[in-house]
Amino acid sequence: MAKKSLSTAPFLTVASAPHMHCGTSIKGMMSTILLALLPAVIGAVYWYGMEAIRVMALSIATAVIVEALCSKIMEKEVRVDDYHAVVTGLLFAFILPAGAEWWLVVSGSAVTMVLGKMLWGNFGGAPISAVAVGWAFCIVSWPVYINVDATMLNTTLVNPLTQLRYFGVESVADASMYNLFIGDQLGALGAVQVGALLLGGLILLARRVITWEIPVATIAAVLITGGIYYAIDPEMYANPLFHLFTGSTMLSIFFLLTDFTSTPNTRGGKILFGLMAGFLIILIRTYGQYPDGVLFAVLLANMITPLCDMIKPKPFGAR
Amino acid sequence: MAMWKEFSKGLWAELPPFRLLLGLCPTLAVTTTAENGFGMGMAVVFVITLSSFIVSLIRKIIPKKVRIACYITVAASLVVSVELLMQAYAYPLYQQLGIFVPLIVVNCLILGRAEAFAGKNPVHLAVADGLGMGIGFTLSLTFLGAVRELFGTGYVFGVEILSGSFEPVEFMIAAPGAFVALGLILAGMNYLSIVKAKRRGEPAPENPSTGCHACRACAGHK
Numbered sequence: 001m002a003k004k005s006l007s008t009a010p011f012l013t014v015a016s017a018p019h020m021h022c023g024t025s026i027k028g029m030m031s032t033i034l035l036a037l038l039p040a041v042i043g044a045v046y047w048y049g050m051e052a053i054r055v056m057a058l059s060i061a062t063a064v065i066v067e068a069l070c071s072k073i074m075e076k077e078v079r080v081d082d083y084h085a086v087v088t089g090l091l092f093a094f095i096l097p098a099g100a101e102w103w104l105v106v107s108g109s110a111v112t113m114v115l116g117k118m119l120w121g122n123f124g125g126a127p128i129s130a131v132a133v134g135w136a137f138c139i140v141s142w143p144v145y146i147n148v149d150a151t152m153l154n155t156t157l158v159n160p161l162t163q164l165r166y167f168g169v170e171s172v173a174d175a176s177m178y179n180l181f182i183g184d185q186l187g188a189l190g191a192v193q194v195g196a197l198l199l200g201g202l203i204l205l206a207r208r209v210i211t212w213e214i215p216v217a218t219i220a221a222v223l224i225t226g227g228i229y230y231a232i233d234p235e236m237y238a239n240p241l242f243h244l245f246t247g248s249t250m251l252s253i254f255f256l257l258t259d260f261t262s263t264p265n266t267r268g269g270k271i272l273f274g275l276m277a278g279f280l281i282i283l284i285r286t287y288g289q290y291p292d293g294v295l296f297a298v299l300l301a302n303m304i305t306p307l308c309d310m311i312k313p314k315p316f317g318a319r
Numbered sequence: 320m321a322m323w324k325e326f327s328k329g330l331w332a333e334l335p336p337f338r339l340l341l342g343l344c345p346t347l348a349v350t351t352t353a354e355n356g357f358g359m360g361m362a363v364v365f366v367i368t369l370s371s372f373i374v375s376l377i378r379k380i381i382p383k384k385v386r387i388a389c390y391i392t393v394a395a396s397l398v399v400s401v402e403l404l405m406q407a408y409a410y411p412l413y414q415q416l417g418i419f420v421p422l423i424v425v426n427c428l429i430l431g432r433a434e435a436f437a438g439k440n441p442v443h444l445a446v447a448d449g450l451g452m453g454i455g456f457t458l459s460l461t462f463l464g465a466v467r468e469l470f471g472t473g474y475v476f477g478v479e480i481l482s483g484s485f486e487p488v489e490f491m492i493a494a495p496g497a498f499v500a501l502g503l504i505l506a507g508m509n510y511l512s513i514v515k516a517k518r519r520g521e522p523a524p525e526n527p528s529t530g531c532h533a534c535r536a537c538a539g540h541k
Contacts, residue, residue, distance in 0.1 A: 115499065
């Protein structure tokens, strides 16, 4: 009886802390990320047409359905309405070629959700970037079907990274940075919309969904490490800006390396983490087996997150 | 009946790689095909049965302080004989397994059974225990190898199962696939234990795969 009267007329409410909420929610942050990804979606549709829409829609649908199914099986609350599955599915589609087979999109997206998110609990549990997990699974399993050059045969765009890998630095020496910047290059459908992704990253920074440390440190490390190689021998190694504007570098810098759960929390840790990631990107590009190994760099950088989290200010009075 | 009890525990209740989590190195490394898993398992059956037999025979004359060295010596001699036998009669398999045949010496399953069981029990029980553990190990490796081979190539024991439009998931026969497959099998085992416990009306075990009762090495075992 007493309960009933309380709920209808809360005159004096008694509750435990916290009493004030700043208003941010996972749903709100994910909506902002989706907004930030919108320019890149438009760019992808502009350069690759309906094929890009097909891959993105398939990937998002699979991610949402798989997350809902997993939550049911694990007897947990279904929380697909926080849009995290949508963001993950879209980001996974961004690193696929526009001509990817439907089964590759579906199985890759499902693996992204299961191995990258749901097996670790749910949102907030994964120590590694889910998208990079899905990509690594696909590239180890079906190297041909996820290869941009093998799946996109009827296109006039040129893949600068394959050129660099197989024809040496002269073949990309006259590549215009402006063309690379607006997305005039062959690559994964969303990852090469470099300018659009940069705009999206700036939106995220402005809306304070991400902080500046990781993007700035990663860009600095890419430029510095790439610059060192370029200074050693410009005839053998590509321009550092070229590395920044090709492949999945920009996507990783703003959307994968700033993932909430798999990156450090403290300022010093974030800077170290970003430097490590940028350094690895250039190393893998220079010596690796794959033309674009940026997502391996993301996975490896995620491995040092626990170490980076140890760099923290000493609390006052602690010994 | 005591012999049957010691023999059968290795087949399910204390299944070496999936329950005791012993001998994981060969479990992960050589199970790219069902045939490799089976061959590795048979080599281990041979070594572990004879090693349990010999260790149990000489358990009274081994000084307590150097017992580990003695167990390793026994296992090493047996492994060398397995290696020579495989070179003579199963050379392709020997080439497939490579370094993992000599590495049976340091397989923790062999040393674990010698230390935990054969060094304390009479010969007939030790042999039953070693044989059961070895056969359980073989079955587990063959199963894991079959799963990985099926999804990784579409074949099992060289017989085509999945064909047509199936694209082999090469991830499964690569190294990370071994970890993922093993993890999923362990999850399945734990799920089975929980379902069984629920059916018996007991509370679900918090962590069904590990726990003191699985290992007989220390005094914590009832």
